[in-house]
Amino acid sequence: MNFASFDLNLLKVLDALFTEGSTVKAGARLGLSQSAVSGALGRLRHALGDPLFIRHGNRLVPTDYAQGLREGLRAELERLEALLAPPRAFDPARAEGRFRIAGSDFFADLLMPGLGALLARRAPGLKAQLVELVPTDYIASLERYEADLALVPATDLPSWLTSATLFSSPFAVIARAGHPRIEGLADEAQMPLDLFCALQHVLFSPEGRLAAMGDAALERVGRTRNVAMTVPVFSGVCRVVSESDLIALVPLQLARRVAAQHGLRLFAPPMPLPAASIIGVWHRRAEANPKAAWMRERIFEVLKPLDGAPLGRPLVGSQ
Structure with missing residues (x-):
């Protein structure tokens, strides 16, 4: 079979034939005519090199080859339906997965303890990973899916990245x-x-x-x-x-x-030294990802109270 030219819509017809055992009933299920289903079955037989169904009285009975496809086909169709379904409301308490943060070990002290406590309370199935920030490569790491968020000093960024200012660091x-x-x-x-x-x-x-x-x-x-x-x-x-x-x-x-x-x-330093503005950077492709958006919001929630105050005055939220 030449998969590149195979019409994937035929798989929905095959699944309906497994369920209904009839070209008439399969057509009614799919909103197609009986002749359209028969034509699709003919194309399936040609593409797969097997009769697929044998008529037994009023029913179509799958061949051994077709029966071997039945369970796997339904599972794959369900997987694709879930994959292409509109995003559902994100429930952090039931969410699973990981979120990788590229940053210096500065954030091992200033982010990860607070984030760990927050996730334990609200999203115990999510894993946060602080990964090494390579200053010359963090932009590429976002593009290669090696990090979901980078925490860096403010800088010029390519248009396919999004950023948010987090805090000022004297x-x-x-x-x-x-x-x-x-x-x-x-x-x-x-x-x-x-x-x-x-x-x-x-x-x-x-x-x-x-x-x-x-x-x-x-x-x-x-x-x-x-x-x-x-x-x-x-x-x-x-x-x-x-x-x-x-x-x-x-x-x-x-x-x-x-x-x-x-x-x-x-x-205090003896010379004028501008504070560094720390930003969070992520790929635009993840802008609408519910899990990624929720994690970014929680990370920003932990970091924004760190906004710098001069020496001699306590930081908001400092310990």
Whole structure:
């Protein structure tokens, strides 16, 4: 059989013949004439190379070959009907599946605990997966179905992507409590520029770059810093700072969340440093997907209260 030229409408005729055992009754079921059903049966016999039905009194009895098709055909037709049916109202309590979020490990601390608690209460059958964000490849990962949502700093995007602004992320300087060079500084005060430039820094950089936003900000005031190390994850940056005399610039929300855990002190950067605007990005093909839309809304619900406040003032929803 040449499937490329096969008329799939014939399968509905075959299914009706299995159910009714009569070309007249099958026609009535489908809204077709008896001659139209007989013609369809003739085309089926030619395409499949089998008589399919043998007349026995007033009924058409399926051949052994046709009987082997019967159960599988009904299952496939039901599957296609479900596939092509209009979207039903989404019920998170009964939903199943997974939702993949591409983002840095920043979101392991600031998103996943709250999202996990929310899903446990409202959608226990849904699985949220935080997957590695590759800065140079996250757009392609959305196109390849490897991620359902990317959480990234605001940037220009191709037209086939949709985005929503989530929160503003200021920066803080972190240093270990007990660092001998910061003993005289008040918590959350501005770190002196000379001290900031004199101390060694650990830089968050998945790509291993030795410069980032902080270096561009320093350049604007005619200064540089000493980047002694790069680490591809924020958790590693905080660990290095907690166990050495290196300092780092990290998102303020993260610094506040992990300061007590890692024994860190926080200071304001000594130079003007614009806050990063964090956005959620997804493919337009998923715009009307009920499960994806519900998950995006819940993720945004957890993240939007993180909108940044200056050092010295608590963040809404901070812990």
